[in-house]
Amino acid sequence: MSDRSPTAYDVTLCVEDLRAALALHGITLPSLRVDLPSFAGTYAPPAGLVTLGNCNTATARALAAVLRKAAAE
Known part of the structure; x- marks a missing residue:
């Protein structure tokens, strides 16, 4: 585990990655x-x-x- 604190950019990338993954399943968290x-x-x-x-x-x-479904796979 990294000791480096995430930057706002790191967290933004994480949010965009999660948003894209949810969109693959037709899910939007507004x-x-x-x-x-x-x-x-x-x-x-x-x-x-x-x-x-x-x-x-x-x-x-x-x-x-x-x-x-993902847990069952």
Whole structure:
């Protein structure tokens, strides 16, 4: 595990990667974004959080179904 704190750019790439992976399954998390306030603190583990946000029940069920299918493979 790296001791380097993720930069805002690193976290942005992570968010875009997650957004693209979800899109492959027809899933959109409208509030998916970099959590900018997480870069303001100086706490461990290093800052750089991803905000998954809220979604409706249809999206939550679709996400759960994809995760269950992936776990079964």
